[in-house]
Amino acid sequence: MTRDAISYFKDLHPLAELSNKEHKTQAYIVNALNALGIETQAPIGDTGVVGIIRGADPGPTVMFRADMDALPYHDDDKGLVAIHACGHDSHCAMLLATAHDLKSIVKKGTLKLVFQPGEENLTGALAMIRDGLIEDVDIAVGGHIRPLTDLAPGEMCSKLKHVACATVDIKLSGKTAHASRPHLGVNPLDVAASLIQNVNALRFNPQEAWSIKATRMQCEPGAKNSLAQWAVVSYDLRAETNPLLQDMLRRLYLMADTTALAFETRAHCDLIEECPASEYDPELVAMIEEEICSIVGPEGLKETAGGGGEDFHFYKTKKPSVRTAYFGVGVGATPGLHCRNMTFDTGYLKNGVALWKRIAARLLG
Numbered sequence: 001m002t003r004d005a006i007s008y009f010k011d012l013h014p015l016a017e018l019s020n021k022e023h024k025t026q027a028y029i030v031n032a033l034n035a036l037g038i039e040t041q042a043p044i045g046d047t048g049v050v051g052i053i054r055g056a057d058p059g060p061t062v063m064f065r066a067d068m069d070a071l072p073y074h075d076d077d078k079g080l081v082a083i084h085a086c087g088h089d090s091h092c093a094m095l096l097a098t099a100h101d102l103k104s105i106v107k108k109g110t111l112k113l114v115f116q117p118g119e120e121n122l123t124g125a126l127a128m129i130r131d132g133l134i135e136d137v138d139i140a141v142g143g144h145i146r147p148l149t150d151l152a153p154g155e156m157c158s159k160l161k162h163v164a165c166a167t168v169d170i171k172l173s174g175k176t177a178h179a180s181r182p183h184l185g186v187n188p189l190d191v192a193a194s195l196i197q198n199v200n201a202l203r204f205n206p207q208e209a210w211s212i213k214a215t216r217m218q219c220e221p222g223a224k225n226s227l228a229q230w231a232v233v234s235y236d237l238r239a240e241t242n243p244l245l246q247d248m249l250r251r252l253y254l255m256a257d258t259t260a261l262a263f264e265t266r267a268h269c270d271l272i273e274e275c276p277a278s279e280y281d282p283e284l285v286a287m288i289e290e291e292i293c294s295i296v297g298p299e300g301l302k303e304t305a306g307g308g309g310e311d312f313h314f315y316k317t318k319k320p321s322v323r324t325a326y327f328g329v330g331v332g333a334t335p336g337l338h339c340r341n342m343t344f345d346t347g348y349l350k351n352g353v354a355l356w357k358r359i360a361a362r363l364l365g
């Protein structure tokens with residue numbers, strides 16, 4: 001029996017679960033794939049699922065990736081609640097709605113329908129890779145619904161741009177002393193203030209988009225008439241390309257070390273989180289553009305910048321031979337992704353389903 005994306009979406013939306021806790025969603029997807037007679041691999045990446053469709057003839061291994069997790073919000077009555085405010089329920093729904101027809105579309109090679117947990121905290125792709133997901137993969141394709149500010153309903157884009165990002169905590173050691181004798185200690189807040197000024201003076205190529213800024217500062221709690229033992233400055237870094245992010249990290253670490261040294265103390269840099277930028281395969285993108293034009297016409301194909309980080313791009317950086325692409329589906333999401341009251345027109349999910357089928361036909365038909 002074939003079901004459309006809206007029907008799957010209605011089931012998945014209320015199941016909303018936080019990153020790495022997608023147990024009910026995992027069970028639902030396994031059942032849905034089994035009901036279609038599709039071989040499944042689960043658990044993989046802890047709470048992920050892979051559906052496997054094998055063609056009769058030899059060919060490449062392609063993975064289509066949907067993410068599964070919802071976001072945490074505070075509710076006055078219920079406390080912490082999970083809400084599908086990024087549309088990952090719709091991504092699973094589109095892939096499930098595609099699955100039935102893929103069995104007849106795939107004639108060669110292997111198609112992996114990848115339901116990946118933990119996208120929002122950037123852990124899921126790495127967990128899937130740890131469990132062997134991409135060992136045999138040649139091509140990886142992802143997709144995401146877009147807010148109204150990116151794409152009008154019915155429009156689509158072929159290469160959603162994601163920037164590289166990183167979070168770093170820099171712990172600056174101080175030396176406590178009575179505030180009346182500051183010359184006997186090292187004030188870590190002075191070191192932190194200098195560090196922030198010094199990092200703000202770093203310059204990178206203005207032809208590439210980048211930003212680096214302190215977002216949080218903490219210090220040892222205690223008496224206000226004594227110097228603290230330590231301070232921690234947290235940094236958020238964004239870069240258009242992966243080499244630029246690595247250069248920014250190198251310069252940040254160097255500035256932390258030399259600033260601390262100037263105060264005769266030490267800095268300890270801790271890379272808390274890192275996510276690579278998109279690096280797409282031009283041929284694959286061109287093929288997807290042709291197929292988008294067949295679905296929504298050339299006027300429906302748009303360029304859009306997208307936005308923040310996406311852990312999908314670990315599939316490329318951890319195995320550079322993998323060819324990747326990532327499309328966007330305009331569904332009129334408002335007021336925006338990650339808004340707890342985000343809604344969109346589910347009627348446009350059929351465009352995503354149509355595109356998945358056409359990509360499968362081109363690569364494995």
Ligand SMILES: [Zn+2]
Nearest residue numbers: 086120337338
């Ligand atoms: Zn998100």
Ligand SMILES: [Zn+2]
Nearest residue numbers: 086087088144
């Ligand atoms: Zn998302």
